Amino acid sequence: MKLCSRYIHNIIFIPLLLLALLVLSACSANPATGEQSFTAFMSPEREKEVGREEHPKIIKAFGGVFDDAEIGAYVANIGGKLSQHSEMPDLVWTFTVLNNVKINAFALPGGYVYITRGLLSLASNEAEIAGVLSHEIGHVTARHTAQRYSSTIATSLGLQVLGAIGSAAGIPSVAGDAAALGAQAVLKGYSRDQELQSDMLGVRYMTRAGYSPDAMTSFFTKLRAHQRIEGMMAGKPDAAEQADIMATHPRTAERIEQAIKLAFEKQTEAAVNGNNLKAKEYLSQIDGMVFGDDISQGLIRGNSFMHPEMGIRYDVPDGFRLFNSPANVVAKKNDEAIIVFDAANPKEINKATSLKNYVTGFWAKGLRLGEVERININGMEAVTGISRINTKSGSRDIRLVAIEGTDGPVYRLLFLTAPDVTKKLNIPFRNTTYSFRKMTAAEIKNAKPYRIRLYQVQDGDTPASLAGMFAIDEYQKEWMEVLNSITPETSVPTGTLIKIVTE
Ligand SMILES: [Zn+2]
Numbered sequence: 001m002k003l004c005s006r007y008i009h010n011i012i013f014i015p016l017l018l019l020a021l022l023v024l025s026a027c028s029a030n031p032a033t034g035e036q037s038f039t040a041f042m043s044p045e046r047e048k049e050v051g052r053e054e055h056p057k058i059i060k061a062f063g064g065v066f067d068d069a070e071i072g073a074y075v076a077n078i079g080g081k082l083s084q085h086s087e088m089p090d091l092v093w094t095f096t097v098l099n100n101v102k103i104n105a106f107a108l109p110g111g112y113v114y115i116t117r118g119l120l121s122l123a124s125n126e127a128e129i130a131g132v133l134s135h136e137i138g139h140v141t142a143r144h145t146a147q148r149y150s151s152t153i154a155t156s157l158g159l160q161v162l163g164a165i166g167s168a169a170g171i172p173s174v175a176g177d178a179a180a181l182g183a184q185a186v187l188k189g190y191s192r193d194q195e196l197q198s199d200m201l202g203v204r205y206m207t208r209a210g211y212s213p214d215a216m217t218s219f220f221t222k223l224r225a226h227q228r229i230e231g232m233m234a235g236k237p238d239a240a241e242q243a244d245i246m247a248t249h250p251r252t253a254e255r256i257e258q259a260i261k262l263a264f265e266k267q268t269e270a271a272v273n274g275n276n277l278k279a280k281e282y283l284s285q286i287d288g289m290v291f292g293d294d295i296s297q298g299l300i301r302g303n304s305f306m307h308p309e310m311g312i313r314y315d316v317p318d319g320f321r322l323f324n325s326p327a328n329v330v331a332k333k334n335d336e337a338i339i340v341f342d343a344a345n346p347k348e349i350n351k352a353t354s355l356k357n358y359v360t361g362f363w364a365k366g367l368r369l370g371e372v373e374r375i376n377i378n379g380m381e382a383v384t385g386i387s388r389i390n391t392k393s394g395s396r397d398i399r400l401v402a403i404e405g406t407d408g409p410v411y412r413l414l415f416l417t418a419p420d421v422t423k424k425l426n427i428p429f430r431n432t433t434y435s436f437r438k439m440t441a442a443e444i445k446n447a448k449p450y451r452i453r454l455y456q457v458q459d460g461d462t463p464a465s466l467a468g469m470f471a472i473d474e475y476q477k478e479w480m481e482v483l484n485s486i487t488p489e490t491s492v493p494t495g496t497l498i499k500i501v502t503e
Contacts, residue, residue: 031087032141051110061183066097085208106186107136109146126278127215138201199259225482291450308447314436317428344410378437397422
């Protein structure tokens with residue numbers, strides 16, 4: 001979680017007249033797809049404008065730009081090369097690596113392409129990254145991004161209203177800070193036909209640039225393996241991660257194979273068929289790169305969440321699993337209980353006359369709050385209260401705890417339970433509340449993110465010994481396999497360069 005990112009409230013009001021102008025149809029042949037399209041698209045000028053306007057919001061909503069300039073330049077260079085092989089070489093393309101642990105990639109109209117740091121850690125060679133970037137370039141050149149944007153604008157007014165109710169009731173929205181219009185648009189999935197088209201275009205661009213199209217398939221296999229880990233962590237083996245590339249780009253292995261075949265059939269010049277993977281170059285680029293959350297996002301270690309920049313930490317009860325996002329930190333136990341941690345909006349804090357006034361008049365505005373009391377949590381002033389609300393999944397008990405930090409921020413813990421488990425969780429939740437404390441100077445100094453390191457496989461190494469090198473809390477073997485495309489059937493010869501995760 002980032003301290004400032006809680007406060008993105010980009011409510012964009014698009015007057016209906018402007019909306020009508022946006023959807024004025026343009027009936028011309030698309031240079032990438034060759035299709036005569038009668039769909040209502042925005043003009044290329046408007047596309048660039050939308051991209052320019054939304055670009056900073058996307059960066060904010062997805063955790064900021066990854067601050068490794070070398071990797072940023074490396075990715076921009078690959079993207080720049082690929083875009084020169086597209087039908088829009090003259091567009092000013094912008095490639096951005098987001099400091100986000102989710103595995104995702106998306107594009108805005110006007111040539112803005114994003115990939116996450118999480119996605120970089122999963123890839124094993126440059127060709128896999130080229131495959132992802134050229135697929136995104138394909139969405140732009142085929143104008144899928146523009147199309148999606150028009151329809152999102154039309155529905156977003158309704159979503160904004162829903163979002164406002166959700167946050168007033170203290171219910172975290174799925175997308176969290178991604179409530180900005182652009183973020184909503186980029187998290188929406190494309191259609192299967194659009195995916196096929198982008199894969200075909202992607203194969204065209206990457207092969208023209210000399211990369212092997214096989215990387216598109218190999219990376220997809222990795223994504224599926226990664227999805228299984230995510231599912232295990234979420235306790236739902238088959239659940240697709242909502243804000244993941246599998247949701248934003250719904251594809252299947254078969255469809256990708258089909259796209260590769262079609263790309264070669266349709267476009268004889270694509271049959272340049274590159275065969276470069278550039279694995280060594282790629283691995284040396286990401287050697288030492290942060291894996292998982294960084295210090296500015298806060299670290300999850302076992303049942304503890306610590307934020308060395310904010311200098312605070314707390315523990316959640318056994319059986320709860322912590323999930324960190326730019327908007328908040330959520331801990332869940334099955335579907336029966338949820339703990340949400342975030343920081344209060346400083347504007348509201350400034351308006352409030354006291355911490356108690358903030359809780360009753362701002363945070364719990366519109367709710368009837370009972371048992372409001374002032375408490376002291378490890379030397380910090382706090383105010384707590386309880387209420388009951390109605391949600392889609394039935395009624396829920398909530399407990400709010402607002403804690404006054406030393407230098408201004410007010411931290412918030414929200415406990416949400418189904419009424420039949422509220423009593424049982426009373427003491428564990430109390431323990432969580434009173435575990436909230438300032439980190440010591442030594443703890444702050446010793447808090448380190450995980451990093452990707454390269455390791456050359458030695459004689460005598462086994463899958464188990466390689467997994468043992470992973471410093472992460474759990475699923476070491478699964479991560480070792482997915483990061484290195486190793487399956488139980490694969491042999492890993494001595495001398496192979498693999499990725500491991502250390503502190
Ligand atoms: Zn796609």
